[in-house]
Amino acid sequence: MSDTSRRSDDFEAAAKGSQEQIAEFDDHHRGFVGTVQHFLHVNPSLVPLIVLVAAIVIFGALLGSKFFSPFALTLILQQVQIVGIVAAAQSLVILTAGIDLSVGAIMVMSSVVMGQFTFRYGLPPTVAIVCGLFVGTAIGAVNGYLVSRIKLPPFIVTLGMWQIVLAANFLYSQNETIRSQEIEENAAILQLFGAKFNVGGAVFTVGVIFMLVLILGLSYALRHTAWGRHVYAVGDDPEAAELSGVNVHRTLMSVYMLSGLICAFAGWALIGRIGSVSPTSGQLANIESITAVVIGGISLFGGRGSILGSLFGALIVGVFTLGLRLLGADAQWTFLLIGILIIAAVAVDQWIRKVAA
Amino acid sequence: MAGSAMAEGETVCLITKTDTNPFFVKMKEGATAKAEELGMTLKAFAGKVDGDHETQVQAIETCILDGAKGILLTASDTSSIVPAVKQARDAGVLVIALDTPLEPIDSADATFATDNFLAGLLIGQWAKATLGDAANDAKIATLDLAVSQPTVDVLRNQGFLQGFGVDLADPNVIGDEDDPRLVGSDVTAGNEEGGRRAMENLLAKDPTINVVHTINEPAAAGAYEALKAIGRENDVLIVSVDGGCPGVQNVADGVIGATSQQYPLLMASLGVEAVKKWADEGVKPENTPGKDFFDTGVALVTDKPAEGVESISVKEGMDLCWG
Numbered sequence: 001m002s003d004t005s006r007r008s009d010d011f012e013a014a015a016k017g018s019q020e021q022i023a024e025f026d027d028h029h030r031g032f033v034g035t036v037q038h039f040l041h042v043n044p045s046l047v048p049l050i051v052l053v054a055a056i057v058i059f060g061a062l063l064g065s066k067f068f069s070p071f072a073l074t075l076i077l078q079q080v081q082i083v084g085i086v087a088a089a090q091s092l093v094i095l096t097a098g099i100d101l102s103v104g105a106i107m108v109m110s111s112v113v114m115g116q117f118t119f120r121y122g123l124p125p126t127v128a129i130v131c132g133l134f135v136g137t138a139i140g141a142v143n144g145y146l147v148s149r150i151k152l153p154p155f156i157v158t159l160g161m162w163q164i165v166l167a168a169n170f171l172y173s174q175n176e177t178i179r180s181q182e183i184e185e186n187a188a189i190l191q192l193f194g195a196k197f198n199v200g201g202a203v204f205t206v207g208v209i210f211m212l213v214l215i216l217g218l219s220y221a222l223r224h225t226a227w228g229r230h231v232y233a234v235g236d237d238p239e240a241a242e243l244s245g246v247n248v249h250r251t252l253m254s255v256y257m258l259s260g261l262i263c264a265f266a267g268w269a270l271i272g273r274i275g276s277v278s279p280t281s282g283q284l285a286n287i288e289s290i291t292a293v294v295i296g297g298i299s300l301f302g303g304r305g306s307i308l309g310s311l312f313g314a315l316i317v318g319v320f321t322l323g324l325r326l327l328g329a330d331a332q333w334t335f336l337l338i339g340i341l342i343i344a345a346v347a348v349d350q351w352i353r354k355v356a357a
Numbered sequence: 358m359a360g361s362a363m364a365e366g367e368t369v370c371l372i373t374k375t376d377t378n379p380f381f382v383k384m385k386e387g388a389t390a391k392a393e394e395l396g397m398t399l400k401a402f403a404g405k406v407d408g409d410h411e412t413q414v415q416a417i418e419t420c421i422l423d424g425a426k427g428i429l430l431t432a433s434d435t436s437s438i439v440p441a442v443k444q445a446r447d448a449g450v451l452v453i454a455l456d457t458p459l460e461p462i463d464s465a466d467a468t469f470a471t472d473n474f475l476a477g478l479l480i481g482q483w484a485k486a487t488l489g490d491a492a493n494d495a496k497i498a499t500l501d502l503a504v505s506q507p508t509v510d511v512l513r514n515q516g517f518l519q520g521f522g523v524d525l526a527d528p529n530v531i532g533d534e535d536d537p538r539l540v541g542s543d544v545t546a547g548n549e550e551g552g553r554r555a556m557e558n559l560l561a562k563d564p565t566i567n568v569v570h571t572i573n574e575p576a577a578a579g580a581y582e583a584l585k586a587i588g589r590e591n592d593v594l595i596v597s598v599d600g601g602c603p604g605v606q607n608v609a610d611g612v613i614g615a616t617s618q619q620y621p622l623l624m625a626s627l628g629v630e631a632v633k634k635w636a637d638e639g640v641k642p643e644n645t646p647g648k649d650f651f652d653t654g655v656a657l658v659t660d661k662p663a664e665g666v667e668s669i670s671v672k673e674g675m676d677l678c679w680g
Contacts, residue, residue, distance in 0.1 A: 274549035275582040325558040
């Protein structure tokens with residue numbers, strides 16, 4: 001930086017005054033709004049973080065210690081853990097300018113495989129879990145192949161896969177619920193993600209820790225590894241990425257397979273949370289995860305946004321839901337406010353984008 | 358569905374909310390068996406998801422076109438379906454609402470259903486009797502179905518509250534009661550996830566809740582997980598409605614204190630019989646005396662009978678359960 005300024009000093013002597021004034025004027029004009037806009041552009045997860053903190057402060061002020069306690073705040077973490085994990089998978093796909101409508105179905109299918117393989121075929125639970133994780137990854141691989149090789153639009157592929165997997169889930173499970181008690185007695189490891197521990201009044205579960213580690217890990221990988229840069233590049237402009245030497249096919253395959261695997265983990269976490277294996281769970285997880293991602297500031301047009309934002313997005317929904325319930329508001333108010341947030345989030349995203357290029 | 362029966366018999370349609378809910382699966386089983394016995398042809402239709410009204414209207418139109426003698430219907434949308442039902446009745450098709458009454462109830466020729474208010478009343482009375490004096494300072498949470506307050510939800514909730522001795526205010530509305538014992542209500546969508554979340558929300562509001570009414574047994578199972586997470590699974594009384602096999606097993610295990618059992622198989626088989634009678638003799642079914650529908654019965658299932666509340670044992674409940 002200092003090198004360039006020194007070099008520019010050499011030939012700027014004549015036009016120095018006028019140029020700098022224009023530049024300064026421009027800077028002042030951008031000053032207030034422009035600086036904020038630029039800052040948000042560089043830190044896309046900041047907007048949802050601000051909304052999240054504001055929501056916590058407002059509900060904390062209205063409800064006092066009932067809401068603003070380690071117990072209540074960690075309860076929100078527990079309530080959003082499933083959506084949070086699925087939203088991580090969804091974020092990856094949306095960063096590539098895709099969308100995955102089959103996330104919830106993959107999650108339920110994986111949990112059903114884990115349960116049924118254990119109880120119907122008598123496999124050791126650990127083997128059943130591995131099978132469940134494999135099934136999730138395999139479905140993701142099919143999605144990825146259809147998107148990247150056959151060049152079908154992600155929306156269509158995953159719309160179809162959603163129905164296929166959900167139908168397969170009901171056919172295979174015969175809509176049979178495996179009860180919590182049976183799992184606890186014979187295959188406690190299936191409920192691993194529900195195990196909880198106390199830290200000074202705060203209650204964490206393995207599922208919550210998994211969600212946090214997963215999102216921090218992915219956030220690091222997306223920012224600081226070649227793979228992560230490739231994901232952004234493919235989402236921004238696949239042709240340009242291809243020309244600059246990114247293997248677009250391999251990147252897309254990795255994203256969809258990873259998404260499937262994460263959804264399968266979400267299925268495992270789901271068993272921990274609800275205790276039983278129920279084929280009717282998670283049918284709205286696709287919409288809930290997209291909601292978290294969008295409120296979290298990841299652009300649906302791909303290539304922009306931070307996965308941390310998705311976590312904040314999920315938490316915002318969780319804070320609103322619990323806060324409004326504690327205030328005694330009708331549940332419809334939650335949906336109404338979340339709807340406003342979704343539209344506001346996209347509006348803010350569009351506004352921040354204007355600083356780009 | 359034997360080939361010979363299909364060739365000769367009259368057609369009866371069964372239209373359920375979904376193909377996947379065990380309650381409707383059992384209904385279909387009952388209807389299929391009875392149709393076969395009577396030499397009728399059963400055609401089954403279902404919505405794609407609960408609430409899929411469009412597909413049900415299409416199914417009614419298909420049945421009219423098909424010359425069906427009768428339609429057995431569990432409506433997803435109890436008032437919007439009425440014009441389609443009228444069309445069928447105008448075409449001479451007998452329409453029987455199963456499980457879910459239409460709005461108004463006389464839009465169908467007959468309704469074969471569980472008395473959901475009575476189902477709620479039984480578990481309310483049982484909970485009150487079981488708690489004894491402690492019922493006077495109980496902390497009650499009700500885990501309901503959906504924000505739209507569908508009739509079945511309102512009937513069970515209000516029945517429970519009346520049975521427990523809570524003043525109902527408007528019996529058609531959940532949540533307008535001002536009894537200080539009521540902590541609040543939340544919605545569950547009738548599944549485990551929703552049950553757990555709703556219970557957590559209400560416990561955050563008041564951690565001393567000790568009586569929980571749940572709209573169905575999956576919601577109860579979810580509520581139990583939430584209570585277990587804070588170590589209160591043994592000092593909270595959960596009551597429910599449905600009588601599915603996992604639910605009755607949960608009564609045996611002490612997860613649920615008592616549940617009111619309903620009989621989908623019976624609803625369907627009686628429905629098929631009624632259509633047969635309509636086809637042969639032109640006679641429509643009649644309501645249970647004193648009610649505006651045909652009551653297919655309900656029984657309280659528990660191994661801890663309370664005085665003054667009639668109940669059947671878990672073993673009997675297991676023999677009659679579904680799903």
